[in-house]
Amino acid sequence: MPLQQAKPPLPSDDKRWKLVNATMRRYGYADHALIETLHSVQDAFGFLDETALRFVAGSLDLPLSKVFGVATFYHIFMLKPKGRHACVVCTGTACYIKGAGALLDGIHTRYDINPGDTTDDDRLSLLTARCVGACGLAPAVVLNGDVLGKQTAETLTTRLEALD
Numbered sequence: 582m583p584l585q586q587a588k589p590p591l592p593s594d595d596k597r598w599k600l601v602n603a604t605m606r607r608y609g610y611a612d613h614a615l616i617e618t619l620h621s622v623q624d625a626f627g628f629l630d631e632t633a634l635r636f637v638a639g640s641l642d643l644p645l646s647k648v649f650g651v652a653t654f655y656h657i658f659m660l661k662p663k664g665r666h667a668c669v670v671c672t673g674t675a676c677y678i679k680g681a682g683a684l685l686d687g688i689h690t691r692y693d694i695n696p697g698d699t700t701d702d703d704r705l706s707l708l709t710a711r712c713v714g715a716c717g718l719a720p721a722v723v724l725n726g727d728v729l730g731k732q733t734a735e736t737l738t739t740r741l742e743a744l745d
Contacts, residue, residue, distance in 0.1 A: 589639035592632050597625035601633075605640050612641055615651055619658055628659040656710065664699040664706035666744050668737075669723040673712035679719035680733070685709070687734025688741070705741065 588610065591598040604621040608614030618641065622633045629652050638648040652658045668688065672681050685696065688707055692700050699706040715721040718730025722737060729740070 589636060592636050598636075600625050601636075602640070605637075610641055612643055615641060615643065615648065616655075619648075619652055623658060628662050630660070656708070659706075661697075661699055662703065664703045666704060666725055666741075667706045667708060667723075668741065669708045669710050669713065670696070671711075671713040671715065671719070671721045671723075672709045673716065673719075675716040675719040676712075676721055681709075681720045683734050684720055684722065684732055684737055687738050690734075691738045691741070704744075 591602065601618065601621045604618050605614055608617065615637070618637050619629060622629055622637065626633065634648050634652060635645060637643075638645040641648075652660065670676075670681055670684050670688075685707075689695060692705060692707070694700055694705070694707050696707050696709040710723070713721050713723055713728065715728050715730060718728065720732050722729045722732050724740065725744075729737070
C-alpha cells in the first residue's frame, strides 16, 4: 500500500483557499484535476501567481514545471492581476488580415503595453484571442465582454480613452 504524501498547508488564512482545496478534494487530489483546479484558483483570486502554482503543484503531487506549463499554454489563465477593463483583440485570420496588428500597435503606442500586460495603473489589460467568432466584423475586439467590429486603431483608442 503506497504512502500518501502529506498535502501542503493552505498558503494563507484567506477563505478562498478552502474553495480551491475543495475542488482538489472533490477530484481526489488526482493529477487530472489540474485544469479544473487552476480555474478554481483564477475564479477565486482573479489570476494565478507563483504561490498558487506552487500550492496546486504540491497538492496534486505534480512538478511545478507541469503546472506552470499548463497555466501558460492556455490563454484563459492570467499570471498577473487583470485591469478594471479588459480588451481582447482577435488575431484570427480574418481579423489579422483586416488589421488586428494595427490595433495592437495603436494600443501599444498609446498605453505602452503588449498582449498579456496590464497598465501600471491597473486600468486596462490587453489580451489576444485566436478567434472570437465575429469574422464578418473583422477586425474585432471584445471590450469588457462587448464585441466591437470593424475597429481601427483610432476608433479603438478613442473608445478606450472614454472608459472610466
